[in-house]
Amino acid sequence: MPLVPPNIQNLVPYQPGRTADEIRREFGVSRVVKLASNENPLGPSPRAIERMTSVLDNVHYYPDGGTKLRSELAVRFRAKLDNVVVGSGSETIMSNIIRTFLCDDEEVLTAQGTFIGFYVLARSRGVKLVTVPLRDFRFDLEAIAARITGKTKIIYLANPNNPTGTIFTRDEFERFVPRVPPSTLVILDEAYFEYACENPDYPDSMRYRLDNVITLRTFSKAYGLAGVRIGYGLAHEALCDNVRKVKLSFEPSVLAEAAGLGALEDHEFLARTLDTNRRGKVQLANAFRELGLKAIPTEANFYLVVMGSESEAVQLFNDLLRRGVIVRPLAAFGLPDCLRITVGPEDQNRILISALKELLPVSA
Ligand SMILES: Cc1ncc(COP(=O)(O)O)c(C=O)c1O
Structure with missing residues (x-):
């Protein structure tokens, strides 16, 4: 061996x-x-800097898993605390999702030409990674749905997609959803949500609240906190509870949580x-x-x-x-x-x- x-x-x-x-x-x-x-x-967001500065005297204490930030996000999204998971950037949450849900003989499915971080995580887990070509530089949800099998455990969708900047539309998403079995988890990566959400065709995943979809968002982009490492996931409590069991107990850091709280206030x-x-x-x-x-x-x-x-x-x-x-x-x-x-x-x-x-x- x-x-x-x-x-x-x-x-x-x-x-x-x-x-x-x-x-x-x-x-x-x-x-x-x-x-x-x-x-x-x-x-960075100036309010995030203020909030980080204000907690500097507390960094000798371990963090508590980001409860304040989770509550703030729960209020903002009219959800429960248990519907929110926070972590050291959305990529870390993605890694925790992979550790939580994937078994050795299961497969992940996504597009060719999407966020490289997801490919690295799937490959490091050693499972089969199935990819479907983009169509006109956009996620082809029809083709992805057609590749779902009994072994497909996780489908990764980035909307907007990195590196193409394109979105799939509400209609496309609504046609796709019924084709995903309840035992398949969809990671809906909305790292660029804030830039896209004004487009009426954009399917904001929080309007749907599906039991097998985890939405991922980040403070790295529109809030200018990429170096601090803070992101969040929103999903049914049955999903979040299990991700929280697996995630490292002491992320996000005290500073990262404070930065997230400040950023949310910084309209x-x-x-x-x-x-x-x-x-x-x-x-x-x-x-x-x-x-x-x-x-x-x-x-x-x-x-x-x-x-x-x-x-x-x-x-x-x-x-x-x-x-x-x-x-x-x-x-x-x-x-x-x-x-x-x-x-x-x-x-x-x-x-x-x-x-x-x-x-x-x-x-x-
Ligand atoms: C689509 C997508 N998802 C996730 C990430 C990672 O974000 P974070 O900094 O929250 O880990 C990025 C960063 O480039 C991204 O483009």
């Missing part, structure tokens, strides 16, 4: 986007614009974030069109840009790095000819656009 199981031996770990410090060092550029990881370009910051994103999306969409780049219309805080080939995508990624602009290549996501570009504020978008103008041939 090998010491390291083959699925771990062969596992390609998640590689986060390049950091500004790395690029400064490697290319000797003084100004770096990071549009690689869908972080909030406005920084001004959220409004400013969404407004900046709305304006940035228009600015970038216009520039991409002018430059002849194919960008997929987005419901999130990033664009998928489709290049002519993998080599064109890699070339543009490297050329942008040399000019101090970090974007995300997507080979590991299964979209090797594409780049993902986070929507920045006006000045950062302008730097990206002028770099693109220097690098790309002027379109006819």
Whole structure:
């Protein structure tokens, strides 16, 4: 028996986007614009910082599993405390869900071209990962439903999807739901919910409250707290109770819980974030069109840009790095000819656009 199981031996770990410090060092550029990881370009929510500061004197105490934040979320979603689980980012909750519900001979089902973190978690668990191609860069719920078998235990859906920024609609979701057996769990990852929820076609999962669906949301994006690690899950108590049995007792940290509580109060910051994103999306969409780049219309805080080939995508990624602009290549996501570009504020978008103008041939 090998010491390291083959699925771990062969596992390609998640590689986060390049950091500004790395690029400064490697290319000797003084100004770096990071549009690689869908972080909030406005920084963290100020209320979250205040709340974290106010609990600094308490960090010698162990946290209690985030009860205050769970209660606050329960009130906000007109749910019970037992319908809420909080953790060190939504990816950690996803990991706990996988540990809670999956047995060795069961399968997980999702799309090709979705959040890489889910692939890594499924592969590290050593179960069969079944993937279905995207259709026009969108989750194809029809095709996913057609692949459900008696062994399908977890279906992962990201809405909006990362890295495409697209959504599946209410109609599509409502046609999909009856095709999922009650013994199959749907993880509905709504990490970019705040950006998409104004779209009337967007199926906000909390309107449905289905017994076999766990909604995951995060404070990492619209609330600017990616570095603090705080996210939450909403589901039937029978699901949440079991996830809470498995999760590490002392997450989230005292600081992360305080940050989440502050962020929920910070309506001004959220409004400013969404407004900046709305304006940035228009600015970038216009520039991409002018430059002849194919960008997929987005419901999130990033664009998928489709290049002519993998080599064109890699070339543009490297050329942008040399000019101090970090974007995300997507080979590991299964979209090797594409780049993902986070929507920045006006000045950062302008730097990206002028770099693109220097690098790309002027379109006819
Ligand atoms: C679709 C999706 N889900 C989950 C995550 C992870 O979020 P968190 O920071 O809450 O772990 C991300 C982060 O990029 C994401 O894009």
